[in-house]
Amino acid sequence: MILGLQPIGEYVTGLAKSLYTRGFDLTANPLIETDSHGFLAVSVVAVIPSDSPQGATEISLRETWRPLPNQRWERHEYTYDLIDRPMNRRRAFHLHDRAAAEALLGAAVHEHCEETLGQPLCAHYLGRELPHGHVAIDLLMAAWTEPGVYGCAELICLG
Amino acid sequence: MAKRFYSPQEVAQLLDVSPTTVMSRIHVGALPAVRVSERIFRIPVPAFERFVATLPAPAITVEFREVDRVARLGEEIGAHADGLVTA
Numbered sequence: 001m002i003l004g005l006q007p008i009g010e011y012v013t014g015l016a017k018s019l020y021t022r023g024f025d026l027t028a029n030p031l032i033e034t035d036s037h038g039f040l041a042v043s044v045v046a047v048i049p050s051d052s053p054q055g056a057t058e059i060s061l062r063e064t065w066r067p068l069p070n071q072r073w074e075r076h077e078y079t080y081d082l083i084d085r086p087m088n089r090r091r092a093f094h095l096h097d098r099a100a101a102e103a104l105l106g107a108a109v110h111e112h113c114e115e116t117l118g119q120p121l122c123a124h125y126l127g128r129e130l131p132h133g134h135v136a137i138d139l140l141m142a143a144w145t146e147p148g149v150y151g152c153a154e155l156i157c158l159g
Numbered sequence: 160m161a162k163r164f165y166s167p168q169e170v171a172q173l174l175d176v177s178p179t180t181v182m183s184r185i186h187v188g189a190l191p192a193v194r195v196s197e198r199i200f201r202i203p204v205p206a207f208e209r210f211v212a213t214l215p216a217p218a219i220t221v222e223f224r225e226v227d228r229v230a231r232l233g234e235e236i237g238a239h240a241d242g243l244v245t246a
Contacts, residue, residue, distance in 0.1 A: 013221055033223075
């Protein structure tokens with residue numbers, strides 16, 4: 001995914017609106033950080049408040065974008081997380097540094113799946129690369145509304 | 160555990176409209192829904208409540224901030240747990 005700065009801003013706004021229309025409240029304005037090396041970091045965090053003593057459900061969408069020539073950036077890392085405290089479980093889709101991940105796990109992309117929060121049966125599951133954050137929102141919302149178990153045991157464990 | 164989502168039939172009952180009307184609102188994107196499978200949709204309760212209240216979406220402002228160094232995601236909490244620290 002390669003975009004200019006303004007389209008990245010529009011993309012981030014779209015992610016935030018998508019979460020809002022699904023009932024989530026933004027905990028802060030969506031954020032784009034820039035540094036002197038030209039990297040961008042994108043962050044959108046939203047919650048559904050809950051009366052549950054365990055706390056709220058939180059979705060966080062974070063991405064880093066590396067600079068390319070001509071004022072364009074390429075999304076090259078992401079972490080899309082659902083922390084479902086009322087249901088005490090977690091689902092996440094991650095792409096970190098490709099080389100490091102492939103060296104450690106044998107795969108660039110991985111997922112997290114915890115039927116019980118903080119007690120994963122496997123630290124990393126094989127994942128598929130997500131083309132953008134809107135797909136992640138759909139997947140995380142499907143996890144949030146899953147009335148049964150996630151089915152973590154059916155995923156392929158990378159270790 | 161509080162109810163988390165409605166079926167289109169439940170929403171139709173709550174709004175006193177037909178399920179077809181609900182599905183049409185889902186398909187045009189007016190009523191947010193999760194597609195559980197090809198033919199099964201669920202409407203998150205908070206999204207339904209917001210739809211009913213017809214609250215306009217707030218103006219969303221993206222904040223831009225300059226930092227010394229953008230943190231790579233491998234350095235963040237989840238990645239520490241992963242052992243994928245990639246400074």
